[in-house]
Amino acid sequence: DAKTTQPNSMESNEEEPVHLPCNHSTISGTDYIHWYRQLPSQGPEYVIHGLTSNVNNRMASLAIAEDRKSSTLILHRATLRDAAVYYCFHSGNTGKLIFGQGTTLQVKP
Amino acid sequence: NAGVTQTPKFQVLKTGQSMTLQCAQDMNHEYMSWYRQDPGMGLRLIHYSVGAGITDQGEVPNGYNVSRSTTEDFPLRLLSAAPSQTSVYFCASTMAGGLITEAFFGQGTRLTVV
Numbered sequence: 001d002a003k004t005t006q007p008n009s010m011e012s013n014e015e016e017p018v019h020l021p022c023n024h025s026t027i028s029g030t031d032y033i034h035w036y037r038q039l040p041s042q043g044p045e046y047v048i049h050g051l052t053s054n055v056n057n058r059m060a061s062l063a064i065a066e067d068r069k070s071s072t073l074i075l076h077r078a079t080l081r082d083a084a085v086y087y088c089f090h091s092g093n094t095g096k097l098i099f100g101q102g103t104t105l106q107v108k109p
Numbered sequence: 110n111a112g113v114t115q116t117p118k119f120q121v122l123k124t125g126q127s128m129t130l131q132c133a134q135d136m137n138h139e140y141m142s143w144y145r146q147d148p149g150m151g152l153r154l155i156h157y158s159v160g161a162g163i164t165d166q167g168e169v170p171n172g173y174n175v176s177r178s179t180t181e182d183f184p185l186r187l188l189s190a191a192p193s194q195t196s197v198y199f200c201a202s203t204m205a206g207g208l209i210t211e212a213f214f215g216q217g218t219r220l221t222v223v
Binding site: 036042043044045046049085087094095096097098099100101102 | 139140142144150151152153154157158159165167168199201203211212213214215216217
């Protein structure tokens with residue numbers, strides 16, 4: 001099964017950028033990289049996904065290494081509402097989405 | 110759209126009882142999944158389905174059964190509840206077709222087995 005590695009926790013100051021890393025040691029050529037986050041007492045929510053190129057959306061940016069063995073989720077200006085557990089994983093089109101342990105992001109005012 | 114709806118939101122069971130957690134989605138998604146999340150832990154995949162009539166095991170399938178008779182519904186059955194199954198259960202759905210895109214999650218069912 002897909003294996004990812006993330007730091008257990010990170011801290012950021014409000015309104016500063018945050019770079020959340022993820023290692024995708026078992027990624028294959030056709031797997032997409034996904035990021036989700038989970039706010040306290042809620043279900044996970046989609047953040048962003050990509051294949052090879054860097055991706056941007058209204059929530060965040062995703063930077064993917066050239067060898068695709070690592071990715072970085074970038075929150076350009078962290079807010080208190082961004083405090084959550086962030087999960088990265090990679091998946092092909094099998095419907096089998098395996099989450100890792102996630103990174104707990106704390107945002108300090 | 111309602112998205113992914115899970116019922117009930119809370120449930121207390123006695124050891125040995127059986128029950129079914131309901132999950133319904135109204136987005137015509139082909140892929141549906143069940144996860145459990147223990148306190149302070151990440152999500153672990155229990156079972157998943159790639160379409161009506163097709164299911165497969167995830168990381169922790171023991172003690173749970175699923176079926177997928179319709180596209181909309183994907184119920185999770187606990188056959189004989191055990192305290193180790195105390196957890197929060199999440200259902201998710203996503204559209205298939207060449208690319209896994211955004212998965213939508215329900216709000217969860219908090220299950221306590223005493």
